[in-house]
Amino acid sequence: MNIPEAIKEYKEAIIEAERLNEDLFTKMDMDSWIKTLHKRAERLSTLYEKSNGLLDLITKEINNVMGKDMDDAFEALYDLYLDGFDDAPLMIPILKRMEEYYGETKNYERMIVSYSIHAYESHEYISRLDPTIPINMEQYKAILNLKDHYKEVERPRVRWNYFVAYYNIIVASEYLVGVSPSEVYDYLVEAEELWQREDVQALDGDNEEVKETVDEIKRGFLIYSERYPDLTPFLKEEIYQRALVYLDKEDINKTPVVPFLAYSRCMFERGEITKEELLASIESFFKPRMEHFFDTELDDQRITEAFEIIGTIMKCLSLKGDANVGYYYGEIKNFVRKIEAKTKVKRMTPYINTVIAGFVVSSLPFEDNKEEIEQSLFDNLIRRQAPTYIHSVMVMKIAETIYEYMDKSLLPKMENPLEFIQNGALLHDIGKSMITDIINMQRRKLSDEEFKGIRNHPTFGKDIIRENPLLEEYHDIILGHHKWYNGLGGYPADFDNTKSKYKIIIDLITIADCLDAATDKFGRNYKRPKSVKDVLAEFEKGSGTIYSPYFTNLIKENKELEYKLEQLTEYKRPEYMYRAYIKGKIGE
Template sequence: MEKKDFLHDFLQTYKDNRDLNDDLHEKLLEKNNLADWTGLLKERSQKMRFIYGETEEMLATIRDYLDEILTDNDAEMLFDVIMDLYYCGYDDFEVMSTIANKLISYYEMRNDLDHRVFLYHLMGFETTEFYSRTMGDAGLGVAIDYYQRVISLRAHYVEVSDPRIRRCFFTAYSNLIAPLTEICPFLQDSVYDYYYAVMDLFNNPAVQTLDGDKPFLPLVMAKINEDILYSEAYVDNLKERQRGQFIKIAEQAKRELDLGRREDPSGAVMRAYHKARILAGRMKVREVVEEQISLITDDLRFPNYSDPENEDRELDVFFNYHDTGISILKYLKDSEFTPAERREYLERFFNKVTHVHQTAPYHFFTSRLNSASAEWFKAVEPFMETLEEKRNYLSKIIISRQPITYLHSLMVVQIAQAITNVYLWTNPEEFIGILGCKDVDEVKKKSEEIKRYVCDCGMLHDIGKCLITDVINQQWRRLCGEEQDLIRLHPEKGLMLVNEDPQFAPYFDVIVGHHKYYDGKGGYPVAFDNTKSPIKIIIDIITIADSIDAATDVYCRNYARGKSFQELLQELTERAGTRYHPGIVKLLNDNTGLQSHLEYITGEGRIETYFAAFREIISL
């Protein structure tokens, strides 16, 4: 097949497969009887395996093309492919970066301005999207470098022929101002430099002559004028001169709002104005808290998630709730509030913001809302009093925003519980030290508590996946190296989510250590020594339960053929003493009753577990 025809087919097939992936997932949330739902689950599994294979085959052909010496025609066709994917919203870090990196070298050698600006912008965007969801700045230095390459070419603005690509100059500034400065503290000192530089670009007579009448310019400048207001989150850390700049910008934004010259659907103007008033000594923190709570409880309408024509507007409303709620929680940490006052204030707005989170459909800006849900838990968790309250809320986040992880966690709980029910009685001495047990007699007395503890560990072990949901949910092709690296970070990300709360301390080692080998010589994270953990037996149980579910899952893991329990048992036996706890593996081999029970859980019982879980998700 000619390259032109193949690339045309690839573009259409890739889009169709991505759309089908989303459609199949949405349909799972609509079925409400077991027979129909089971049929759809099996259909989804078969179709996703086909999509996975077809996409991999086509990507392999594209990689072969990229290994060849590109002609001008080849390069232009590949450029058109990723430009089409970008503007149609089919973001995919691996696909985009694989093609773009080859084209960047090609067009840099030819000093092609239009192509370079777009490709730098594209890589800045894809890298930001890929790494910014992990609540850290690792990898974002690359995104910053690409955006700085774009703005370094701003003197050549009028030489860029395509207005869509000229817009990339403004978008680069926008993303440097927010979200990158919010995530990367080392960039925050430069935020107002970026802002005034982009204002100079906007006011440049040559830019106005060329694009002053273009629709994109007022839109992107409105976005930038909102972006700069998000510096209120870290303005306390900036120099006095910069705080003065923030106050001036925030007060100007409020004047424009009062005069009807701008709107504030996201609430950024009011939050920045409140912060500016506090910095200027014109409002007290308590007054701001009262005003912001009143905004949530009395003024904000509920987002209309079913309005596809105005999704961006409804996203603003969602984040008005979310960001204003986060703002209140930060102010409530002020020492002037007593614990009782904090609780009283929290009760006035917490349920409404949480309801906004939990009722958002899964397909509604999935990536952004997944990150927001984790951020909301991290912010509100210090205000919760009991561990049960915190665990339940964290479970709801997993249910509503990461159903695949929730299904997996339920399976791990059932498998771990089945193993513990037997192993606790055959090898009680291994549980000495768990929950403070001093001897075998105390282990037996506390057996029910230990079983509940194991179940709680199973539910919490993968909470770090809430921070990398885009990668977890990507099942239409093989994961690339960077994506696999992110997957390996989920234990540390999970620990980061709860490590400031001593009530979660009993679960720390399971969260961070469930991918370490039994002998401590393999797995990840490398720095964690599971062999010295006081709850090593619990880690070992969760580790083997995790592996049993992953290996036997034929519905949610399209990258591998699910094994039968007997096939898996042979694999566990071969790696007993190195990767897996030898005593547990021996139990699995010797106890035919346990084998039968686990075969049921991972086979016929899996459908029942999944269906019950999806009914729970739908009911939220």
């Protein structure tokens, strides 16, 4: 099998896996749904093996490809990308080889396309692994290093990538290590100079797509108004003057969004308006847009635009000042809930998953009701990450079952220990909401980088609950559920679970977590499920080091408890999954 054929089959496997997942959101009774679930699990296991074989073949053979075979592989990969399929572990090894090959053969057009796809895949991939990792713009800069060959690139669509590279460097540089706003401004000037170049104007001066992107570059720079206090006096004035160019004083609603926000922020920072006036101005600007947002059917672009607006408003709400933000936050929260209610789960793209998770986290400081906060986090999992929510429910059910038989005097003193255990179980994996698309991956093995991202989920969870002191009591459970009983293994390395006052509850959640993961035959295609007896044997081997000897012995010595755990993991799981998927059916 050659590489183009392998890429085609890999694409077909992606399509089939997505269809199998979508089938679970089809309306049907529980018995029919459970039959569909069983068929899905069997087929996904087959696709998992097939995709891994294709992935290994492609990444191994690509280094030996050249000439027409490389051109055919390029076209197959480009078609995959244009059709909206993103899979960095597949695409990046191919793209690296293509960049090398087309660099040697001086094929600038294909070099630019390869760099462009590589940049996008790296950006998407990294943000899914860890939203806190700075974005690497190496490929975009590689495109700009080829700008002297502008007129040698025949296709206008490919030449457009020069300006796309400038745009991405400028708008994403806030996340780049060691890049100052002054350096970003230099990129802006460089982009404007390239646009004015005689050969560029001759080729693309009338190209509407390029003209629009140049304008987006200019508007994109205005996002640095958010860092106004840290800007040099020159940049403060430059942003203000550039925002004024776009301002329509006769009808402010005709002003583009980013320039309006930049102008408003500058006015606030210059002391010309108060925070109350800033928020009132934003409300008058956005409220008409929000009121009519649902007049037409939602698509990914409109949802993306909505969350860009919401993100900006949330940043304004967090500005220092005495304004009462409760009203504005309440309006935004209702708006977001309405978007979620009208958005089908299967349409949740990686970007939308990321921005929804970002909104949930950014909203936590404004919440003052513990039950509402917990429900908001649970709902976020239900709608965007059903596998994690189901796992959390199973961990809760297992922990509840074990709790019935344990010595309650061992628990720390608290008003309602069972409720604390239940909520701790539901929240223990909340950090996975920051890496939704990795957790939902079912059709191939995870890369080493993806495994590292998953190992960061306790730290992500800690960062989420840090936003509101009402959640702080779950800190040790979230950080400690992957630590060994003796504290000498597991992760994260810098957390000492042995000193926690909730140590026995952490041990309980850990046992429940491992028992569910090992016996799950529907959600973990990368390994075969084990019986409860097999898992208990593993617990006994690791007793005193990895697992709590108290809970290991408790289950071992109580056959009734063991039987209940077998019933729960073997027979009750499909029912809990059905309920979760029905609850998470958004927009059907």
